[in-house]
Amino acid sequence: MKIVDVCGFYTPFGGGIRTYIEQKLRLAEQLGHDITVLAPGVRAECRVVSSSARIEFLPSPHFLLDRKYFAFADEKAVHCALDRLKPDLIEASSPWRSANYVASYPGPVPRALIMHSDPLSAHAYRWFERVAEPTSVDRAFDWFWRRLRTYGQQFDLVVSANRHLSERLITGGVANVATVPMGVEQGLFSPAHRDEDLRRDLLASCALGPDATLLIAAGRLATEKRVPMLVDAATRAGRKRPIALAIFGEGRTLPDVIRAIAGNPHVRVFAPVRDRQQFARLLASADALLHGCEAETFGMVAAEATASGLRVVAPLAGGVSDFARLTPGLGFTPLDAVDASRAILQLPVHGQAAPWTAEVRTMAEHLGQLFDHYHDLASQGASKAA
Structure with a gap:
């Protein structure tokens, strides 16, 4: 399957999204898929990871709140790149401009929105935490919930990595939500x-x-x-x-x-x-x-x-x-x-703790489940965003 990830918040300078993206690209060949990440950057360039994985940067302005990042600003350029790449499935990686560009792309290509960020919890709830409960903030930010509900209709799949966020999205009326927990890089952490x-x-x-x-x-x-x-x-x-x-x-x-x-x-x-x-x-x-x-x-x-x-x-x-x-x-x-x-203070005192481990799924297991969803969508050959 040929997958294009329109990723609005990738930066080579670090962060969880970079870790996730780079592991996904490394695993692309192993999992039998061709993956291109479209990301905003300082200039047009392509960084090849393997014969089946690469990052293409589209010239974009700096993100105003953090100059380590860039922000998509040219919908036509994104659509032209998608025309050239001819994906079987398109991802959007945040519920902002990149999702709008993917939703507006013409044609019957299945598409998925990955909720790599939770703006209400990360920002709005925090801004008003001393004066209002989250339910009141949700009512005040109903414009954002309307946006998410629209995405639920425009995208065939809305992916959340934890049950807590999935429950909030479903309760908020967002359709097509699936929980696909992430994982860690296999063989590295022990x-x-x-x-x-x-x-x-x-x-x-x-x-x-x-x-x-x-x-x-x-x-x-x-x-x-x-x-x-x-x-x-x-x-x-x-x-x-x-x-x-x-x-x-x-x-x-x-x-x-x-x-x-x-x-x-x-x-x-x-x-x-x-x-x-x-x-x-x-x-x-x-x-x-x-x-x-x-x-x-x-x-x-x-x-x-x-x-x-x-x-x-x-x-x-x-x-x-x-x-x-x-x-x-x-x-x-x-x-x-x-x-x-x-x-x-509930932690054991050093030297008195029994060895402790818990099973954690790997990134290959996460992507395998995610790509199973994608395969089903591509097989159906229809998109609500068409």
Whole structure:
């Protein structure tokens, strides 16, 4: 099958979407499909991954809110690329302009919308969290729900990676919703990569000895990731027993994170680790993952941490809640630093914890299920967007 992914939020500088896209491209040949990712970029160019996988960049302006990203602005250019590529199925990767361009493409080509983002949870609920409940925000943002309901009619499939988001979409009247949980890169993440010397070095960087509990947080330092709240929670828990928090990431909220740390020597910020083998070793060498975002569509780093043998302390909402629930007591009320602190203190003391692992599906399994859906759609040979 020839698949074209119109991906409005790909950047080579990192992030969960890049990780997902690059794994999908690497697996394309193994799964028997030809995949082209159309992405906005600084210039027209094609990066070939294999004979059956590539990224084509279309010249586009910078995304105003983050200059590491670009934004599609030329519907005709996207449609011309689709004409040239002649896909059997078209994906859109976000419920914004790229989805509009895919929905408006003429012709009977099946198409799917992948909900790689949950804008209401990530943004609108957060903007009004001190003054309004999510149900009230939903009513105020009914224009966005109308948009999603329209996509449910224009797209043959609306894919969500977690049950929580799928339930919200279905309750909101969105049609053609399917839950297809994501997975981790096969053979990369494992408890076998644990390195006690690395763990000891990280704890020493946080001014603590090897008997302390080492928490790790990783990802973009963005407002919706709630990293200052995690710092607060770790600091509170650290008053009861030795707790270190090593944060790996970069982003626009770094000054807020530094202010939240307020000189606490047991909380440190490190540069992101982009080498995947090194990151796998880093995860396996910690004692638990600490995650703060209640708006994840899946929670890739939580899946990778689980596959690495880590327990996950995370909010009981969004995609990461599926991983927090694997160990009772480690889920906490979203936005609540006090309850997050309580959850941290449920972790076993170092040296007293039995080995812990949980089965996590692989990205090949995720894509296999997704492409089974696509094969069914292509076989039907019809699209509501025609």
